[in-house]
Amino acid sequence: MKIVQAFTFEAAHRLPHVPENHRCHRMHGHSYRVDLHLEGPVDPATGFVVDFFDVEAAFGPLLARLDHHCLNEIDGLENPTAEHIAIWIHDRVKPLLPALSRVVVHETPMSRAEYDGT
Numbered sequence: 039m040k041i042v043q044a045f046t047f048e049a050a051h052r053l054p055h056v057p058e059n060h061r062c063h064r065m066h067g068h069s070y071r072v073d074l075h076l077e078g079p080v081d082p083a084t085g086f087v088v089d090f091f092d093v094e095a096a097f098g099p100l101l102a103r104l105d106h107h108c109l110n111e112i113d114g115l116e117n118p119t120a121e122h123i124a125i126w127i128h129d130r131v132k133p134l135l136p137a138l139s140r141v142v143v144h145e146t147p148m149s150r151a152e153y154d155g156t
């Protein structure tokens with residue numbers, strides 16, 4: 039069984055490794071959406087794969103570090119592409135929620151990065 043919980047955050051960033059004439063070289067902002075996918079058996083006692091409240095508790099402190107911040111200033115996100123944000127989240131949430139199977143970071147409604155740890 040798979041469950042998915044979505045979160046949103048607002049953040050500023052610039053991409054330091056694109057050419058100077060690339061518009062993403064300049065500081066700008068996005069309304070990000072993060073989907074956390076978790077997979078595992080349904081616990082017969084609770085009916086849950088993982089309690090959504092536990093997902094929220096695990097991701098909440100990381101979300102607070104991202105929301106309304108400049109991503110470039112966060113350790114490990116000096117080049118805050120959607121790909122790097124997905125890896126950053128995965129590597130910090132996985133130890134807390136071993137059932138985490140995929141992190142999807144939507145940078146815009148039309149573009150996203152997906153990371154499953156590989």
Ligand SMILES: Nc1nc2c(c(=O)[nH]1)N=C([C@H](O)[C@H](O)COP(=O)(O)OP(=O)(O)OP(=O)(O)O)CN2
Pocket residue numbers: 053062066118119120121145146148149
């Ligand atoms: N593979 C990636 N490519 C790009 C990334 C990324 O993270 N991974 N990021 C960017 C910029 O962050 C850029 O700001 C993306 O947003 P935007 O240019 O606003 O994209 P839109 O499709 O919304 O642009 P429109 O204004 O609607 O045309 C670039 N590439």
Ligand SMILES: [Zn+2]
Pocket residue numbers: 051062066067068
């Ligand atoms: Zn951007």
